[in-house]
Amino acid sequence: MSEELFITKSVIIRDSKIIKNGKPFFKADPDASLSEFLKTIYKEEHLKYPKFFKMDSLSKLVYLGVELLTEGNIPDKKTALVFANSVSSLETDEAYAGTMGEFPSPSLFVYTLPNIMLGEISIRHQLKSENIFLISEEFDPTIYLDYTKALFQQKKTDNVLCGWVNLHNNEYDVFLWQIARSGRTDFNEEELKKLYLPTHE
Amino acid sequence: MSRNYLLSDSIISPIGFSTEENLKAIRNSESALKFQNNSRFFKNGYFAGLINDLIIDERFGEIGNPTDYTKLEKLIILAIQQVLKTHPDLNIAQTGLVISTTKGNIDQLGKTQFPSDRLFLWKMAKIIADFFGFRMKPIVVSNACISGALAIKTANDFIETGKFSNAIVAAGDLVSEFVLSGFQSFQAISPEPCRPFSKDRQGVSLGEAAAAVLIGPDTSNSVDKIEYIDAITANDANHISGPSRTGEGLYQSISRLLQQNKVEASQINYLSAHGTATIYNDEMEAIAFHRAGLENVPVNSFKGYYGHTLGTSALIESILTKHSLLDNELFASHNFTESGTSKDLNVIENHQGKDLKIALKTASGFGGCNLAMLLKKESL
Numbered sequence: 068m069s070e071e072l073f074i075t076k077s078v079i080i081r082d083s084k085i086i087k088n089g090k091p092f093f094k095a096d097p098d099a100s101l102s103e104f105l106k107t108i109y110k111e112e113h114l115k116y117p118k119f120f121k122m123d124s125l126s127k128l129v130y131l132g133v134e135l136l137t138e139g140n141i142p143d144k145k146t147a148l149v150f151a152n153s154v155s156s157l158e159t160d161e162a163y164a165g166t167m168g169e170f171p172s173p174s175l176f177v178y179t180l181p182n183i184m185l186g187e188i189s190i191r192h193q194l195k196s197e198n199i200f201l202i203s204e205e206f207d208p209t210i211y212l213d214y215t216k217a218l219f220q221q222k223k224t225d226n227v228l229c230g231w232v233n234l235h236n237n238e239y240d241v242f243l244w245q246i247a248r249s250g251r252t253d254f255n256e257e258e259l260k261k262l263y264l265p266t267h268e
Numbered sequence: 269m270s271r272n273y274l275l276s277d278s279i280i281s282p283i284g285f286s287t288e289e290n291l292k293a294i295r296n297s298e299s300a301l302k303f304q305n306n307s308r309f310f311k312n313g314y315f316a317g318l319i320n321d322l323i324i325d326e327r328f329g330e331i332g333n334p335t336d337y338t339k340l341e342k343l344i345i346l347a348i349q350q351v352l353k354t355h356p357d358l359n360i361a362q363t364g365l366v367i368s369t370t371k372g373n374i375d376q377l378g379k380t381q382f383p384s385d386r387l388f389l390w391k392m393a394k395i396i397a398d399f400f401g402f403r404m405k406p407i408v409v410s411n412a413c414i415s416g417a418l419a420i421k422t423a424n425d426f427i428e429t430g431k432f433s434n435a436i437v438a439a440g441d442l443v444s445e446f447v448l449s450g451f452q453s454f455q456a457i458s459p460e461p462c463r464p465f466s467k468d469r470q471g472v473s474l475g476e477a478a479a480a481v482l483i484g485p486d487t488s489n490s491v492d493k494i495e496y497i498d499a500i501t502a503n504d505a506n507h508i509s510g511p512s513r514t515g516e517g518l519y520q521s522i523s524r525l526l527q528q529n530k531v532e533a534s535q536i537n538y539l540s541a542h543g544t545a546t547i548y549n550d551e552m553e554a555i556a557f558h559r560a561g562l563e564n565v566p567v568n569s570f571k572g573y574y575g576h577t578l579g580t581s582a583l584i585e586s587i588l589t590k591h592s593l594l595d596n597e598l599f600a601s602h603n604f605t606e607s608g609t610s611k612d613l614n615v616i617e618n619h620q621g622k623d624l625k626i627a628l629k630t631a632s633g634f635g636g637c638n639l640a641m642l643l644k645k646e647s648l
Contacts, residue, residue, distance in 0.1 A: 149409050155389050155410055164377055167449050176450035177509040177634065180370060183409045189503035197501050198637050199418060201409035202389040210407060214332035217425035256503065
């Protein structure tokens with residue numbers, strides 16, 4: 068028997084904009100570079116987390132997204148992380164490869180795995196929980212639905228934080244949402260697609 | 269709830285092009301780790317387990333055109349081909365494909381022999397799926413060095429939710445200049461073949477390999493079958509590139525797994541560890557195993573045979589654990605000299621026969637990830 072699950076909150080970071088729970092939340096200068104955009108959010112949100120400045124851009128995006136989504140607080144330390152993207156860590160892979168000619172950079176190499184962002188979230192929020200990072204060609208609601216359903220069915224968790232987090236050639240697409248046993252929005256393919264591509268901007 | 273089993277399998281490595289050949293090499297204490305002198309990052313050479321391109325192309329030529337596929341694609345296809353050959357009746361339309369890899373075709377970065385989209389892990393998976401005509405979209409797990417076992421868990425879970433009726437889990441990673449230079453930049457590469465859990469260990473050796481296993485319900489009349497019980501992951505929440513000093517995440521994954529499945533530490537007959545042979549990793553594992561009450565359980569690392577094969581390692585080790593259980597056979601932890609962790613473990617020093625029923629497989633990786641998985645022999 069599968070139980071009913073709900074989407075409780077969501078955040079999108081895309082095209083120099085932030086959408087929170089389906090509503091426009093923040094709009095930055097569309098001509099600003101990615102790193103300027105990231106710094107602007109960090110400042111606007113009054114965040115104080117020095118580790119932020121050591122992260123690669125992909126992890127910075129996720130860190131900021133999770134802060135916005137959770138307002139800096141994930142009370143359930145067993146909240147599972149179910150993440151995916153299509154380009155893995157290719158942006159940082161290419162940056163690291165650029166250092167291989169002279170001095171291969173250990174600080175870049177460490178970010179050449181997509182699940183490093185799960186480590187960053189876990190450290191920030193002290194989550195010693197279930198983690199998985201999957202790769203799919205495009206945003207695919209079914210893999211989140213199936214993996215999350217199994218986590219709940221097997222009683223491995225009561226809360227899940229999901230993410231679709233892409234960055235390549237400075238183009239980024241971040242969609243984060245939380246799943247729980249109660250809430251207003253049903254956790255299904257249709258609702259996820261609606262949240263991922265809002266039409267009423 | 270239907271139970272899933274580890275059915276036919278395949279290992280393609282420098283010490284053999286089938287599971288049988290690999291088991292034979294291990295029984296003869298052969299290692300894939302050989303002196304290599306082909307990297308500009310190692311002026312004085314290094315030790316790694318590499319698979320000769322000519323041999324791959326010769327084998328692959330029997331089933332496809334070697335120039336159409338990258339080295340890694342060929343290795344993974346060869347592994348899957350062997351598994352499918354033993355199940356000619358498998359309905360490929362309802363069979364899932366779950367692929368584990370950390371870096372995929374990263375050796376092709378900056379090269380032009382193949383279209384650049386082959387660097388995308390989903391594209392590599394699609395090429396492999398299309399080779400066999402899998403109908404469902406392949407799933408790719410890329411979660412550092414726990415990926416191989418996490419892919420088994422994913423396959424099991426997707427069968428449970430009804431997405432697949434069964435699934436091929438396949439894994440592959442290469443020893444590329446990319447990965448070699450990265451590990452070297454951490455000064456993590458051992459100047460001699462790696463020595464997991466030993467006092468004189470000096471770091472990892474890398475290896476390349478592919479593997480595949482069919483996961484699903486077992487409808488055969490086999491006397492013994494290996495059941496997938498459960499797997500749990502836990503993050504250290506401590507450091508992105510270094511293991512936790514207290515083994516927290518690994519300990520959490522093991523203790524939650526045992527508790528949830530009502531298994532006592534004393535019921536575990538064999539522990540297949542990660543054992544990369546870095547100072548900190550092996551120490552972390554020893555601490556976690558002690559905290560979980562596993563200090564007397566016979567334990568080995570297969571890294572001395574293969575080196576660290578990254579996204580393949582936990583899948584190969586799960587397959588070898590399956591065969592240990594089936595054959596009541598414990599394999600020596602290759603290259604082990606004397607205990608070198610602050611907490612002693614019961615490291616297997618010589619191959620030996622032992623009645624085995626329940627095994628625990630563990631893995632840990634960058635990003636602070638850890639995984640523990642239980643496998644159990646069911647006998648009719």
